[in-house]
Amino acid sequence: MSALALAASGMMTTTASAEVLIFNASNYTSGNNKHGLWTNNTNVGSDRFYAFQNDAIFTVDTIAGTATLTGTAINGSNNVADINLSFGGFLETTLGSAFTYKKEGGLAYDPLTDTQDVDFFTTATGSIAIDGYSYMLQADPFAGNHAFQYGVGANAKNGAFGASSWLLVEGEGGERPRHWDINVNLAAVPEPATWAFMIFGFGAVGGALRRKKSRQAVSFA
Numbered sequence: 001m002s003a004l005a006l007a008a009s010g011m012m013t014t015t016a017s018a019e020v021l022i023f024n025a026s027n028y029t030s031g032n033n034k035h036g037l038w039t040n041n042t043n044v045g046s047d048r049f050y051a052f053q054n055d056a057i058f059t060v061d062t063i064a065g066t067a068t069l070t071g072t073a074i075n076g077s078n079n080v081a082d083i084n085l086s087f088g089g090f091l092e093t094t095l096g097s098a099f100t101y102k103k104e105g106g107l108a109y110d111p112l113t114d115t116q117d118v119d120f121f122t123t124a125t126g127s128i129a130i131d132g133y134s135y136m137l138q139a140d141p142f143a144g145n146h147a148f149q150y151g152v153g154a155n156a157k158n159g160a161f162g163a164s165s166w167l168l169v170e171g172e173g174g175e176r177p178r179h180w181d182i183n184v185n186l187a188a189v190p191e192p193a194t195w196a197f198m199i200f201g202f203g204a205v206g207g208a209l210r211r212k213k214s215r216q217a218v219s220f221a
Contacts, residue, residue: 019063023186025056025071028157037073037081037128038181042135050075056083058163058186060150065090067121067150069163069182082129085137087148089122118154120147128169128180135169135177143168143179150186157183 027034035049036056042048056071067087074080124141127134142148143166155162163186166179 019061021060021062022189023058023060024054024189025052025058025069025163025184025186027052028155028160028162028183028185033076035073035075036182036184037083038183039081039130040178040180042130042177042180043075043079046076047079048075050079050081052184056184057189058150058184067148069184079131083126085124085126085128087121087124089120089147091120091122091147117152118149119151120149122147124148124165124167133172135171138168138170138176141168142166148182155183155185158185160185162186 025036027036029035033046033049034051036052037050039048039050050073053072053074056069056073058067058069060067065088067090069083069085069087071083072080073083124137127136129135146166148163148165149156150163152161153159154164156164162184164181164183167182168176168179170176
């Protein structure tokens with residue numbers, strides 16, 4: 001088991017020291033209407049709910065203080081949303097923040113008393129194209145006194161480690177639908193070196209178990 005512990009330790013060290021963190025972005029719900037993107041009054045009924053696909057990736061550059069969210073999401077009618085968003089203006093909540101921490105109840109985030117580790121990206125650009133029709137983020141991209149929040153508990157729907165925001169978009173024809181929701185769960189993607197280290201650890205544990213089994217099979221009369 002020591003090899004497994006060493007492999008896990010290596011993964012945490014490698015990830016923590018990385019300048020660019022990579023996460024798989026997944027839906028905050030499962031079952032019917034599972035989704036990470038909600039397009040409000042752009043569609044009707046369940047077609048407003050878009051489920052993130054396996055290519056959805058959230059990256060954070062810890063040095064530059066920027067992030068990206070890219071990938072595709074599909075609704076129940078198989079309409080495809082191509083997501084290409086960039087975020088900047090990183091603000092650590094330990095430094096204080098004037099932004100509202102968007103929970104379902106609309107409660108404000110207080111960096112002095114709230115124990116959840118949530119940080120903000122205060123600028124955003126990019127587009128979400130649905131079946132080729134592009135919706136660009138507005139010059140002021142966030143609804144209300146919000147920003148794009150990321151961290152422990154930042155998924156406003158379920159309080160999971162993730163990200164969420166209310167986005168303001170503008171269609172190619174100039175229409176401006178009501179705010180869209182982004183709510184995603186995030187899971188870290190190990191770096192290639194980490195995978196190799198983990199595989200080595202699993203192999204070492206497997207070899208040890210095989211040797212133990214071999215010794216146990218020997219008996220003496």
